Amino acid sequence: MTRKPAHVFDRAQEWGGLAAFVAREQPPATLGVVSGRRRQGKSFLLEALARETGGLYFGATEATEAESLRLFADALVRHTRAVIEHPFRDWNDAVSYLFQQYRDHPTAVVIDEFPFLARTSPALPSIIQRELGPGGSGRASQARLLLCGSAMSVMGGMLSGQSPLRGRAGLEMVVQPFSYREAALFWGIEDPRLALLVHMVVGGTPAYREEFVSGDAPSSLADFDAWVLRTVLNRQSPLFREARYLLAEESDIRDPAIYHSVLAAIATGNTANGAIASYTGRKSDQIAHPLNVLEGCALIAKEPDLFRAGRSHYRIVEPLITFYEAIMRRRWTELERGRSEAVWEATWPTFTKQVAGPHFEAVCRDFAAEAEGDLFGDLPAEVGSGVVNDPAARSQIEIDVVVLAAQDSNAPRRILSLGEAKWGEVIGHSHVQRLERARELLASKGYDTRETVLACYSGAGFTQELWAERRRDLVLIGLDQLYAHKG
Template sequence: MFGRGREWQGLASFVSATAMSGATLGIVSGRRRQGKGFLLQALAEETDGMYFAATEATEAESLRLFADALVRHTREVPERPFRDWNDAIAELFRRFRGRPTLVVVDEFPFLSRVTPSLPSIIQRELGPGGSGRDSSARLILCGSAMAVMGGLLAGQAPLRGRAGLELVVQPFGYRDAARFWGLTDPRLAVLVHSIVGGTPAYRFEFTQGDAPAGPADFDSWVVRTVLNPQKPLFREARYLLAEESDIRDPALYHSVLAAIASGNTTNGGIASYIGRRSDQITHPLNVLEDCALVAREPDVFRQGRSRYRIVEPLITFYEGVMRRRWPELEAYRGETVWGSVRETFLAQIVGPHFEALCRDYAMGAGEEVFGGFPATVGAGTVNDPENRTQIEIDVAVFSPPDGGRAGRLLSLGEAKWGETMSHHHVGRLARARDLLAAKGYDTRDTILACYSGSGFTTELLASAAGDPGIRLIGLDDIYAPGAFG
């Protein structure tokens, strides 16, 4: 077990809880390949619980498979076959009495898709008069279809208010991902994370344990793994989109994702890129959000404005690098293709990804870094009317709100992956700070932060050494402490 201590503890506490009488419900979700099934199977084995993985099947076949799993675990044969899920859920709760017992139903969306009433049936049996009242079952419903799993407890959904556990298994953070891949060079770690992110399955199952041996091996690694038609990673991004049942027009969704991967991150920019009106892409963007493939991030300085970001790096890499050269890649010309798109990768993919990593770093920073506890971290745009321009802020850090007032602006930051940063960047941040102060932001102690993947000029290093209002943050800072133990 790597990097899942918090999730394991939460699951174990849910299973062993004795304060609640009757059956209890837990919901576990997360994008595919994050290790949800591994976690739950391991927990079932450790606690002598029952684990059932649903498959795409008719209701009748799913009932038979579930009944077989129940018989194998309890070694009790039901008096008669289950007629429907009403019988199955009632019998499930009746079978488990006494000590708390884990019951996992994995890939639950496969079941609810063919039996839409299944959540209502579970709700009824958990309620007053249901078979769950005298049961000790700790029922966990698990699934990767994020739109379906998120809807189980939302709004007027039958199971809203019934769950004692709601766990979303996230990809590894960038530091844990570096350790998991065995990477000791922070620059290499950023490059690898820009492609495979923190998805655990890509480390071994999808690459057969092939990791870059060092910075000099990165290009070769990309060609022999991600751009290799014989490797599962090659088609994985396509499958991630195809597996979402709510996506019914793949061509449109791929175009939306390609627009974002190309740097068109606003609603209007995306619409213009794909040749549609803005109102015509609202629905696909909402679906991609519900599927946890895209995140909408508000502009922290301009109310009502937001940008979209692809959550899964592998999809960004596919849309920005692979999709437009797909025929050549299928013909095993990965090395040639990579040689011609590598600079595009560094500029359009690694650059924005590095900015996101810097925001992650800032969100986890201690009070000593910015002179206060980071409560909100985001990006935004500051208008400069006098110069008729806009200043892009990559990392804006706010303290917690104080009563009815907004939090202090702890830091304004700019992130550059392939550019040595100088006083020019600090001057731009200082100009943004002055403009924001004029708008009423509390900038009295705002730190101007430069985040760089390529270092800083000698002059800037000398200035920052004697100025507590300037902070220079390099790769070693972003990946410390504890990244490479």
């Protein structure tokens, strides 16, 4: 199998899957689909794959069908060094010719930004399906065709429902942002607190470090504020308008106003359907479409309440959008006038409450989802959050990190852990007591809580009294533990 080149950071699992897909011996031709949000390094990864395996990489552009066919023909000629005797009349000619050229050995053929081609040539997916099918030119070919794109709604629909390519792909890969641990390594940040602060702003998107800020990383915690001012809040930095462009680049979003309002609602803590509707001044059924579109574009995620059936909340997946909606959008005029320092100072409490707090909770859930069996007594099967009703106190207890074991139909659902996550608050006995009360209430509702571990996650530390306790059912997880690398 082709080894991953040194200049490709991490992505070992993705590289392994792609290299194995390309290396499959013998006909017929096979199809792979690679997708992911913009700026995640898909093109970088596929270009490296084509280069290392001797394959063809073709990056589509927004162009007419005729021009795209000419550009594709030119790329084929450069790669195969074979003269095309007659210009391609349409994609029927081009796809058939493509498969006929790669019969001798497995060859990667990457078509990047495939949605550009499919938009001007809607029949293209059907043509590929036909040529991959019985009697098609792909039956005698060893082409390993990889279709790639950033339009998540388009790419997601290519293999679903009644799509012509449904059931044809031998590889379906979504290139995700780096995890919070991987992002720290990528940015070269060893201080866990600083690494998480940076992740709260730019997340795990690879392009933001190299292409957008030219490798400028904060040198220390003391440099974090200055780094924010010279990058994301700097009107001359590409990062300054990036959150706006992320929305504008999605073809399914035709009225940006309502989508920005929905995102602003979620960023400011209005995460339930009714709360989002109230914030935007619309009825619940009127925001269903924007929510579905944003979810289809992988900009937000719908997450269920693990303790209340039918209840759910929304979370913005891209940290930079949360930062923009919570911090930048409401002070945009001042930022454009260069008053970034005053804006950042004034919005720091907002950053702590609306950006840092929810982001820390999400990171703690990621940590719990990857936990080995010895932390909670078993491997997590489902991780999320939930609300527990306390009738006696006429209140609700919000559980930030809920870890459930695999469902056994013949037994009550086991709760492996109930967790409290606080970014800027020292955790003490009162937080543990809330978790204990929630555990009692859940036991009365029929859950198996006999071995439930109470987990406290803090970015500010724990009281001395809590550290002094030696309880088998309590674990304290600080930033060092969150960033401790597995294995």
